[in-house]
Amino acid sequence: MKKFLIAMLTLLPGLAMAAGPTIPLDSADVDLHDKASLQRGAQLFMNYCMGCHSMQYQRYNRTFEDLGIPEDLGVKHLQFTGDKPGDLMRNSMSAESASAWFGTGAPDLTLVARVRGADWLYTYFRSFYVDESRPFGVNNAVFPNVGMPHVMQELQGVPSKTTERRMIDGEMQDVYVGIKSDGSGMLTADEYDQAMLDLTAFLVYTGEPMLLEQRRMGWFVFGFLLIFTIMAWFLKREFWRDVK
Template identity: 80%
Template structure:
C-alpha cells in the first residue's frame, strides 16, 4: 500500500511539474506559424541554434546526421558550418559546458532543448525569444516578460538590438495603471524588427522539428490509415449484409 501511495504521489508530482512548465504566462502569446515543410526556414533555424544556443544548451537526443538528412543539408556542408564541438556526424548534439560550471554561472544547469517544444509549445517559445528586455537589476542586465527572472542572458541581442519593455497607462478597475504592451528594440541590431521576428520563427520551427522529427511522416501515414479504415469499413458492411441477408 505504501509503495502504491508513493508511486501515485510521484506520478502526480511529475504531471503537476509538466503542467506548470507548460502553463500559459500572464503575457499573451503570439501565434507561431510553424511550417515544417519549409526546409529553408528549418535550415536557418538550425544555423541559429548551432551558433547562438548550443554553447549552453545541448540537444542530446538528436543526431547530426539525422538533422542534416531531414533538413536536406549536405553532410559535408553541415559538418563544416553547423558542427563546432569536434564530434562525428553520427554523434548526438551535445555541448562542452560542464553542468557544475553552468550552475555556478547561471544559478542552474542550462536545460536540454531537444523536447522543449513539446513541453512549452511553439507559441510560448516564439513569444519568449522576442520578450527579452533591459533590466539592470538582473545579473545579466536583462529580464523576460514571458519568463520573469529567467537566469539567461539575451544571447540574440546583436541580432535584435537593445530591447526595452514598453508600457502605457490604461484605466483598470477605476485606476490608471501601467500595462505591458510589448518589446521595442533600439534599432542597433543586425536585423530589422520583421527580420528578427522571422529569425525567431525559424528557430522555433527548428525546435518544433527536433521535438518530434517524425511528425510529418506520421501525418502522411495517417492519411493511408484513414484510407484503409474507410475501405475496410465498406467491405465489412458488405460482408455483414451478406451474412445477415436471410435473417428476418
C-alpha cells in the same frame, strides 16, 4: 496533516513551472514542410544556443538528413564541437561551468517544444528587455527573472519593455504592450520575428522528428479503415441478404 504539508511543499516547484505565462502568447505559425525555415532555425540554434544548451537525444546526421542538408556542409558549417556526424548533439559547456556562471545548469532543449509549446517559445524569444537589476542586464516578459543573457541581442538590437497607461477597475495602471528594439540590431523587426519563427520551427522538429511521417502514415491508416469499413458493410449486406 504533517505529511500532507510536506507533500504540498514538495510539489510547489513543479506547480510554479506549470504556471502559465504572464502575458498573452503570440501564435507561432510553424510549417514543418518548410525545409528552408528549418535549416535557418538549425543555423541559429548551432550559432547562438548550443554553446550552453545541448540536444542530447538528437544526432547531427539525423538532423542533416531530415532537413535536407548535405552531411559535408552540415559538418563544416553547423558542427563546431569536433564530434562525429553520428554523435549526439551535446554542448561544449560543462555542468560545473554552467552552475558557476548561471547558478544552474542550462537545460537540454531536445524536447522543450513539447513541454512549453511553439507559441510559448516564439513569444519568449521575442520578449527579452533591458533590466539593469538582473545579473545579465536583461529580463523576459514571458519568463520573469530568467537566468540567461539575451544571446541574440546583436540580431534584434537593444530591446525595451513598453507600457501604456490605462484605466483598470477605476485606477490608472501601466499595462504591458510589447517589446521595442532601438534598431541597432543586424535584423529589422520583421526579419527578427521571422528568424525566431525559424528557430521555433527547428525546436518543434527536434521535439518530435517523426511528426510529419506520423501524419502521413495517419492518412494512409485513415484511408485503409475507410475502405475496410465500406467493404465490410457490403460483405455484411451480402451475407444477410437472404435472412428475413
